[in-house]
Amino acid sequence: MSVTTPPADPARAREMFRSGVSSPTAGWAPGYAQVNLIAVPADWAQDVRLFCRRNPAPCPVLDESGPGSVTTRLADGADLRTDFPGYRVWEHGELVAEPAEVTAHWRDDLVAFLIGCSFTFETALAAAGVPLRHIEQRRNVPMYVTDRQCRPAGRLSGPMVVSMRPIPSALVPTARRVSGAMPAVHGAPVHEGDPALLGIHDLSRPDFGDSVEFRTGDVPVFWACGVTPQAAVMASRPPFAITHSPGRMLVTDVRDEEYRVPRVMNPQPYHRPPEER
Template sequence: MFTRQRPESQTRPQEARARFRGGLVATTSGWSHGYVQANLVSVPARHAIALRRFAVRNPQACPLLDVVGPGRYRTELAFGADLRRDLPVYRVWQKGELVAERTDVADLWGTDLVTFLTGCTFTFEPFLERAGIPLRHLEQGVNVPMYRTTLKCLGATRFRGPVVVSMRPVPAAMADHAAAITGDMPYAHGAPVHIGRPAAIGIRDLAKPDFGDPVWLHDGDVPVFWACGVTLQEAVVKAKLPFAITHAPGHMLITDRRAKINDTGEIRLLR
């Protein structure tokens, strides 16, 4: 049974990153309470302006936290972090096809790769816990389920695709409270995009997520859907770029930035 006192929740970000750099593979939900987690997408520089435009046009699904310039692998969000090594699992893509999952991509990190770091719903989970809202995926020891939807993003040149959502079952009486809490954290995707009927956003079967693992609802729960950072990954995959690196869904960069309520975040310029 999940408890709030598990050791990972108290792990400092630098220690967490060091453990992942050392080869530990784990989903990062429940890690380093109080700190912002981030999705990662790295693409060749010639595609960076269009991808940044896509993210800016779809801020709820792709809340930009940092854009790291060509060939660089450091971010001001995490002191000393190595973006090539400090996430638990990376995915390597060629022409839209997944060709590898790795714990280290340093040898693949070209001098022209531009890296986008976007917000993640894992950031707001401790705030839900503090409000007494259960996290069923942590109770059940699995990755959060994620689904492609029929909600469409605003496109930017070759980048387009559906909004991907993560789902957390919430007791019906607490759903509005969960929405209010997360609505004050736009840098972590903000308020839910939908509550209730999965079919209304094109999800046919909650037991068959496109990413992550199934999570079982308790009696009285309703499914609550938040926009998910895998949306940016899906746009890159659909664009069939010759090469790209992303995080594996559920395996995030844990930053040194403190999570806050009523924080609009910021977009950093290419550098």
């Protein structure tokens, strides 16, 4: 089931996903925050918690559930098992299912982490005049696994994933300023320009999402991405995990402005600490 005009109301969006609509959520409920999901058994929760704390750019945690809980303070009445428009189920690092809902897969010992998403600052980018090619072209945002290793935590390790948006070169400083004011949803870009410097060799072949066409004068701009925990699941092979399908988020009731800091001075790109080099 597809939708031509996404709703403006978060509760309506979640209702549609619960009824079976599957769609990338960029452009849905403009002005409201969206979140990624990783849920793991309780005995892995501390590893995920520490991994996110050590890697705040790709993994900014906005909420954490208690074991077995399927609710979140970010969205009234939401059910984490049904209200994303797509899920992934993992066993020992292998993708074993991509269901529309995960009620049958949810376990009483699962702890869910809801991680900030860059779709949250896209309304502000658009308001500042920055074009969003993936929305214009009705595609999922492209995402790539980089050669930048995240800082490990316990049993969890893996590479950083980035999302990419083609931005007109003259508007890159605007994109950096606007997104940099929202560090809780990935903040400023981690890289601009040559993708090879991130270990990305072909922009037309993203690891997740869709390829996006560039316009004359566009340059690739990369943001840390909340799919990074999925790369860590593949690398570290926990016995079980549930995640969202890349690009298909939970639309929350929280206004995006709640995650905007008053002023960010000269937001800096990501730099690997010495132990990661």
